[in-house]
Amino acid sequence: MSTGTTKLDVVVSDVVPINDLVTRFHFRRRDGALLPTFSGGAHVVVEMRDGQRTRLNPYSLMGSPLDTREYTISVRRDDAGRGGSLFMHRNVRPGMEMVISYPVNLFSLDLRARKHLMLAGGIGITPFMAQTAQLAAGGGNFELHYTCRTASLGTYADVLRERYDRRVRLYHDDRDERIELDRLLSSQPLGTHLYVCGPSGMIGWVCDRAAALGWPAETVHFEHFAAPQPGAPFDVMLVVSGKTIRVDEQQSLLEAIEAAGVDPPYLCRGGVCGQCETNVISHDGKFIHNDHWLSEEEHRSCRKIMPCVSRFEGRSLVLER
Amino acid sequence: MGITFRKETFRDDFTFRNSPEHIRRFPFPFHEDSYMYAVNIEPHVVGPKGSVLENLIDVDEHYVAEMQDRALVLAEDPLRCQSLPHMTLAGWDLLELLMEQQALGYPEHFTLTRDGDRWRWINRPLGIDDSFTFGDVSTLPYGPMEYITRQSQGDFCILDQRDGNLWMDAGMVTTQADWSLDFDIGMNFFEWHAPVPLAHEKGIFTRALKFLTNIQQGKPARRLNWTMTVNPRLDTSPENYHKWGPDRATVTPENVGEKVHLRVELQSFWRLPRSNGIVFPIRCYLIKMDELVTQPKWARRLHRVIRDLPDELANYKGLTRYRPTLVEWLSKLDDGSPTSPGFGPD
Numbered sequence: 001m002s003t004g005t006t007k008l009d010v011v012v013s014d015v016v017p018i019n020d021l022v023t024r025f026h027f028r029r030r031d032g033a034l035l036p037t038f039s040g041g042a043h044v045v046v047e048m049r050d051g052q053r054t055r056l057n058p059y060s061l062m063g064s065p066l067d068t069r070e071y072t073i074s075v076r077r078d079d080a081g082r083g084g085s086l087f088m089h090r091n092v093r094p095g096m097e098m099v100i101s102y103p104v105n106l107f108s109l110d111l112r113a114r115k116h117l118m119l120a121g122g123i124g125i126t127p128f129m130a131q132t133a134q135l136a137a138g139g140g141n142f143e144l145h146y147t148c149r150t151a152s153l154g155t156y157a158d159v160l161r162e163r164y165d166r167r168v169r170l171y172h173d174d175r176d177e178r179i180e181l182d183r184l185l186s187s188q189p190l191g192t193h194l195y196v197c198g199p200s201g202m203i204g205w206v207c208d209r210a211a212a213l214g215w216p217a218e219t220v221h222f223e224h225f226a227a228p229q230p231g232a233p234f235d236v237m238l239v240v241s242g243k244t245i246r247v248d249e250q251q252s253l254l255e256a257i258e259a260a261g262v263d264p265p266y267l268c269r270g271g272v273c274g275q276c277e278t279n280v281i282s283h284d285g286k287f288i289h290n291d292h293w294l295s296e297e298e299h300r301s302c303r304k305i306m307p308c309v310s311r312f313e314g315r316s317l318v319l320e321r
Numbered sequence: 322m323g324i325t326f327r328k329e330t331f332r333d334d335f336t337f338r339n340s341p342e343h344i345r346r347f348p349f350p351f352h353e354d355s356y357m358y359a360v361n362i363e364p365h366v367v368g369p370k371g372s373v374l375e376n377l378i379d380v381d382e383h384y385v386a387e388m389q390d391r392a393l394v395l396a397e398d399p400l401r402c403q404s405l406p407h408m409t410l411a412g413w414d415l416l417e418l419l420m421e422q423q424a425l426g427y428p429e430h431f432t433l434t435r436d437g438d439r440w441r442w443i444n445r446p447l448g449i450d451d452s453f454t455f456g457d458v459s460t461l462p463y464g465p466m467e468y469i470t471r472q473s474q475g476d477f478c479i480l481d482q483r484d485g486n487l488w489m490d491a492g493m494v495t496t497q498a499d500w501s502l503d504f505d506i507g508m509n510f511f512e513w514h515a516p517v518p519l520a521h522e523k524g525i526f527t528r529a530l531k532f533l534t535n536i537q538q539g540k541p542a543r544r545l546n547w548t549m550t551v552n553p554r555l556d557t558s559p560e561n562y563h564k565w566g567p568d569r570a571t572v573t574p575e576n577v578g579e580k581v582h583l584r585v586e587l588q589s590f591w592r593l594p595r596s597n598g599i600v601f602p603i604r605c606y607l608i609k610m611d612e613l614v615t616q617p618k619w620a621r622r623l624h625r626v627i628r629d630l631p632d633e634l635a636n637y638k639g640l641t642r643y644r645p646t647l648v649e650w651l652s653k654l655d656d657g658s659p660t661s662p663g664f665g666p667d
Contacts, residue, residue, distance in 0.1 A: 006539040037594035102539045108597040111407035218484050
């Protein structure tokens with residue numbers, strides 16, 4: 001099958017600043033039709049035409065899945081990032097025509113759960129916006145614990161409190177408020193599923209404590225918001241397509257491969273779905289693996305790389321692509 | 322111009338027949354003169370006019386009779402239709418998919434009108450005109466999956482996706498090739514495929530699962546599978562083996578053409594939007610040998626495929642007992658000349 005997903009031609013219908021760091025973007029279909037239905041936790045890949053470059057960044061859909069007149073995403077500005085969020089904040093205006101992918105869900109609710117326990121950190125709140133809307137509409141049982149740096153950076157905290165009242169609990173870093181994780185995880189009814197989305201440290205902490213407290217792995221769900229990290233430039237030889245390419249400091253390996261006119265499959269562009277997995281033919285140097293797809297053993301073997309988030313430092317790298 | 326629906330039976334007097342147009346559109350599954358498993362999955366996109374792929378959900382001249390046969394099966398054995406409690410949302414997804422596709426492909430027979438949650442569904446061949454609230458189970462006479470699959474040809478399995486696997490958690494299965502939903506319900510992809518010979522060793526299921534869990538919304542996929550059935554019986558379930566199993570001993574050189582049927586399954590795979598599940602429609606097409614051999618290319622090729630089939634596969638497909646009789650009968654229609662590439666008749 002061809003790469004990625006089916007595309008949607010959309011127009012930016014609104015741009016709403018939420019706080020110092022986060023702006024919300026609304027998309028409608030250019031032909032006025034309804035957008036495809038989606039499920040809570042789904043993301044779309046937004047294509048950004050930034051001069052000569054095409055950036056493809058995934059963002060969680062945060063509107064209600066029951067309303068498909070428009071899609072909404074929230075983008076946190078990352079001044080030290082590779083520029084995708086800055087492009088969204090600086091260049092995207094209402095009326096602009098853009099292309100986004102069909103929704104893909106790699107952070108799905110387990111509908112068998114008797115209760116959904118959700119833990120969000122910072123901008124990791126966005127998939128829970130859609131999931132709570134979906135669950136609330138169907139009478140689902142959920143509880144959301146949301147940590148943010150300060151009240152003014154608590155994106156949508158007010159909206160969530162107003163919608164769901166005591167089902168939402170807020171924690172502010174500047175007031176030294178902390179989730180009492182062990183107590184929370186030890187006091188859940190049988191059949192509870194745990195969902196966590198936020199910074200890597202938080203995900204690791206929650207998953208480790210859940211495992212230590214005896215939560216079955218099938219009941220713990222997480223979504224890493226791993227954007228590709230910038231790094232030193234490196235050269236790569238693609239043997240199947242017969243090309244040698246340079247990966248710039250601000251570019252991911254996957255983006256460099258695409259810029260050379262080669263179309264590997266992808267879905268998440270964040271190191272979790274496994275679609276762009278690529279075999280290493282030979283190398284002389286060191287891999288910087290940033291993905292959550294390959295096992296530690298595979299990382300050590302140096303025989304595979306996930307080009308969406310991982311990089312390389314050294315003299316030569318030859319890939320089967 | 323609409324479809325002329327045949328009055329026919331798939332049991333007792335077995336009056337099932339294909340019209341000449343339906344013989345030509347039969348999805349013959351062999352593109353060459355031999356057969357072995359392969360991951361033969363391709364995008365499920367619209368195919369040529371007049372083929373079974375003209376619409377992504379195919380409705381044909383057997384529609385009304387098949388729905389009547391399904392109702393008879395369900396009356397005797399309600400466990401052919403099951404949906405675990407967490408699968409109701411996926412049932413609504415399927416109802417939307419089948420209503421939209423049938424209304425799109427056959428507007429003279431089906432009409433869907435939507436006003437927010439207020440839906441009206443008109444199914445003229447079955448004389449149904451129902452208004453209901455989408456998402457409200459109490460406004461339909463059955464659960465959403467059962468309601469719409471009593472009005473759609475083919476079996477339907479709805480698979481929940483979790484933990485990197487697919488789980489058979491709901492389905493309507495009345496036209497199956499010797500497998501049981503009641504037995505498989507709740508099993509994962511590897512568990513329900515455990516009885517299939519040879520394919521595990523080839524790593525086929527591991528690759529197929531990887532592909533299926535990555536099926537995307539708006540990008541369905543399909544494959545063909547096949548077996549053979551004695552008498553045009555849709556319900557060849559393990560539950561009713563005592564009814565159809567003995568038929569396999571009734572094949573004689575005189576009745577091969579009338580009794581032996583090639584049974585082809587058009588299987589498709591669709592991501593469901595609200596539940597993030599996968600629906601797997603298994604659409605069964607039957608053609609009797611007398612009908613199939615009206616296309617000389619198919620007669621020659623089927624002879625070669627059945628003759629050279631590995632014994633394990635012949636056994637798994639239940640052909641062993643009557644294979645010699647069938648091969649002998651088909652051999653008279655095979656002059657040894659080459660067959661043209663591709664599936665279609667010459």
